[in-house]
Amino acid sequence: MSFFLKSKPVNGIARFSADQRRKRKAEVFSKGKDEITSSEDEEVTNESNLAEQSSEGEDETAQEKKLRLAKIYLEEIEREERRRLEDKEVSKEVISQRLKTDHLKQLGKYEITIADKYTGVDHNNIKILKCREQHNTITCLCLSSDNKWLFSGSKDGVIVKWSFQDYKKVGVIPFVKTNVDQIKGHTGCIYCMAISTDNKFLVVGDPSGKIQIWDPDSLKHIGTLKGHKKPVTAVCIKQNSHTLYSASNDRSVRVWSLAEMAFAETLFGHQDGITSIDVLQSDKPVSSGGRDGTIRLWKVSEESQLIFNAFPGHIDSVKLINEQNFISGGDDGQVSVWSCLKKKPLCSVKAAHGDDPSNSQPHWISAVASYPHSDVIASGSHDGFIKLWKLEDKYRKISHLFDVPVTGFVNALMFTSDGKKLIAGIGKDHRLGRWSAVKSAVNSICIIPLQVKDST
Template sequence: MSFFIRKNVTKRKKPPVRVNNNNIKKKKTRNHVDDEISSESSESEHDEHFSSESDSERQLTAAEKKVQLAKKYLSEIEEEERRRLEDDNEEQVNKSVLKRLKDDVLEQKGKLKIKVADGLSFPTDIFELRSKKHTKAITCLVISPNDKFAYSASKDATLVQWDLQEFKAKNVLIHNRKKPQDNQTHHNCPILSLAVSENYLVSGDNSGLIIVRNPITLDYIGKLTGHKGCVTGLTICNETQQLFSCSKDKSLKVWNLVDLCYVETLFGHQTEVTSIDMLQKDRVISAGGMENIIRVWKIQEETQLIFNGVGGSIDTVKKIDNAHFITGGDNGILSIWGSLKKKPFCNVNNAHGVSSNNGEPNWISAVGALANSDLVVSGSYDGTIKFWRCSNNFKTLLPLFNVSIQGFVNSLVFTNDGSKLIVAIGNEHRYGRWHSVTGVKNSLHVIKLNFIKN
């Protein structure tokens, strides 16, 4: 059974009725002839199309095209490593490029594992980034692929672009209640989700509206509509330039960012979908909230895998590598999963302790993972951020240390180079207002990570 619904699916045409009456004029078969294309006309159009191409393009074989792409990819990596090292030493650059290529191969196979957790020491440098425009709780956070910018959004429909090199707000977009005409290219209700790539910054709000922007200038590119509930999660596939969104309307949707169009809808969740992440090129993971189920969607195969939790609501999910992911929820259980096993590899009960007010487990409101490593983090509504080490082939989670910040931890994101952890703090939970922490400033906290080199 397929759970993928595509738009504009053409119906299968009935075969034409064969008529043997020779008295019928040929004019009556005109519609039938127009609908069909003969092989001769197809071949002539085909030849005419290819005659416009250059001889060099026509002579390239599939293998030669692969070689061209490989050379282009190699030159891009070499240039990136040269800039990163800030050195023209060819031997050093070649070593760095070779390591990048090996890591890329291992990552594609889901076998890249970087052990850094043992060398992590307690952070001493924590910077607070605050904007007066965030008058309500910050709900979501993303970091640009080059680690230059961070983007945060809040319940007051404010979007802030932060410069992570100068540690200050660079651009701010707000909802202007006095001038409705200024809001035609911006949200007018709480923004709950963000996603960013090299070419696009995407935001989703409480009404189901998705807006696409330029990630550097924040210029409006377009909007996507179709969800019937608030957009709770967004993620972008860099290889295909496709956007995946999840919503409280119990569905996931696939969008084409290049053409700004809808592709298909993924059905299967029976309750509100609370979180989403990209596992690998053709696989997406989503959390089903009170359904207590994680679903892995195989996009090309149009199938899905179901992973059963251990009770409560699964509110947040984050990729660790191509084969593992981490989840947390209102039952206080932190879980590590593998894509080949339907039950968690590891469960940590009461991962953030028990509330002194009601004796219930403290709610895990956010999780994060340093990509392809053994380092993960979790955050709670009491402001505690816990660092964990994955060991025993992801079958054990060992606590490292805690960092306390007052307020709700609504998002945890590592920079791509692994040097910093960015924390989004709000005075209330990103989805509701059932509990508010007084005296909390809505802000970002930048935790500088110190790794001891062996």
């Protein structure tokens, strides 16, 4: 039986017939390279752009449509490379290399070998960000694709927007006790956040079961997605698209179209509340099931799922390295590397952050991060360190690189797009509860410059 729920429309969400739902599913999941921005005057959503272009030639053949979309795709690549290189002219070699790279990324075969270039931490330039609005534990972080804006969420129910250039607070979405006529903020703890690649949507999950959508520039409310019956604990947005995946304590993953502010599918399988979810370019999000001890890779377009049975314990965090490999961490203290082709981990580090002297149990892995398509990963706990690791022998071996000293629970961990900085969300307690606390910790954001030799 399919794990998709295809009935029961949700209040506030568009309702569709079976035929309409099949068409919508094809639109949301089968776009691939069709998800391209074609406006030269301003960036518009991929989905609306495709809708406009499909109406240009309803009578065109399939071959003509492929040719037209391929031209648009090449034009967009040329614009992106021109902006990146700050050059008016981009050679064919540059475009050819970009096409090859994108293809390998989609296949999960693209890899950057850079771990040996990491030599340590620039301790003199570590930045600590904190503000009076967020005096409680930092629970989640997200960074705009251009590395200009950093967003942080906390147990105060507050979201703060920071300038990543001068490390200053530039805006706040406040905590409110209730939203009556107009949504002005969140009414509970912020559990998770994600921002779309085009920086058009900031997605936030909280205990209400609703997903609030904000404009990252103005911090104005855009819309609300309703459907989850329990707190929304994890969200992620497919790269270069407006397909949103949300996970909840109601044990379900829901798929949404942000362009239409509409519900697409529900994915069932986990036997306990979901704690983490991640996705890259394909329609294959990976999620961790908390106490059910499983990790699930959802092949959405194929309506199937792969189940990975982790070691007994609570799987707290999961992150994709590429389309074929991912890492996980949980309360058993292990950092594990997985392949989509094997049910057991390719390799693991037991007690990666040592043992807790108070109970002789391994320190809980509260966050993991990967520099996508590379051989570098990071893990965080509450033992006083963030650890960086090197992946070797085709992900079959994990070697320790170096430690970054921090005090408190590492609830969020991410690399910048160039891999030169590591950002950590620090709190006195865990983002999902208060089972234990580090009283000496300062609830803050820690921006860690990494020393990378021979970098440009």
